[in-house]
Amino acid sequence: MLSYRHSFHAGNFADVIKHVVLVEILEYLIRKDKPFTYIDTHAGAGYYALTSEPSGKTREYESGIGKLFGQALPELASYLSIVGQYNNAGRLAHYPGSPLIARHFLRREDRAWLYELHPRDFELLAANMAGQRSIKVLKEDGLKTFTRLLPPLSRRGLVLIDPSYELKTDYAAVVNALITAHRRFAGGIYALWYPVVERERIHQMEKALIGSGIRDIQLFELGLTADSRGHGMTAAGMIVINPPWTLLTRMQTILPLLASTLASGSNGYHRCRILAQE
Ligand SMILES: C[S@@+](CC[C@H](N)C(=O)[O-])C[C@H]1O[C@@H](n2cnc3c(N)ncnc32)[C@H](O)[C@@H]1O
Secondary structure, eight states, X not given: OOOOOXXXXXXXXXXXXXXXXXXXXXXXXXXXXSOOEEEESSOOOSEEETTSHHHHHHOGGGGTHHHHXXXXXXXXXXXXXXXXXXXXXXXXXXXXXXXXXXXXXXXXXXXXXXXOOSHHHHHHHHHHTTTOTTEEEEOSOHHHHGGGGOSOTTSOEEEEEOOOOOSTTHHHHHXXXXXXXXXXXXXXXXXXXXXXXXXHHHHHHHHHHXXXXXXXXXXXXXXXXXXXXXXXXXXXXXXXXXOOTTHHHHHXXXXXXXXXXXXXXXXXXXXXXXXXXX
């Protein structure tokens, strides 16, 4: 049984880059009047109280959303407005997870599939999504089973893959899952979140994706400090297959802003990299 609970980490800097990219992609998808399918392979509980014991213990949100909330940052307007909708009177007390952020964009014909394995987080997620007929919540292994949903009927789709990487095998498993998924649905948008704990693992992931022959892959990374073995997560990033054409330019503006706002002193850095051309 895995022990990871996202409530300890909700709203941290790694959630910020993940959810900013998520919002950018979803905003692009709803520009067209055609339905899309959203798949979240590791959905979490969906909604987090930052006043809860887990959040209070780590206080990770303070160096993430805590530094952005309430600031006038036009580049992050959509993301901050969504977070704002879960917080009264401008006081930061709650944070929406990826399922709630995605739900914000779903229209009548759009569909969502949310996977969560942890029994308690599954219950919370199911309660948070109760009464939404277009959203299915599944207590199954998302990474192993999401490919069976591909290609979706809508033929337009976004898959968010956001594991906790508790198992070192996850680094290779996500690449294999992406390759299988892309074979079944080459036109889908895939967004993979990763933490930088050991840089070599990320190098290997990038190499494997480049070697897979999949076209049109971009990488966006936000670092709070330089790589440092044994100091936990120093950076986090998103790898996006078939990104919206708008994403690279947007992230080239947003990432320097996040690096300077969230990192202390001049330690922050960012990377925008095209891993494979269109
Ligand atoms: C990083 S958290 C997800 C956070 C969420 N995507 C968000 O952005 O708000 C990872 C979640 O995946 C769940 N999980 C771990 N392995 C899983 C699997 N194989 N299938 C589905 N869920 C899994 C964990 O219980 C945890 O809640």
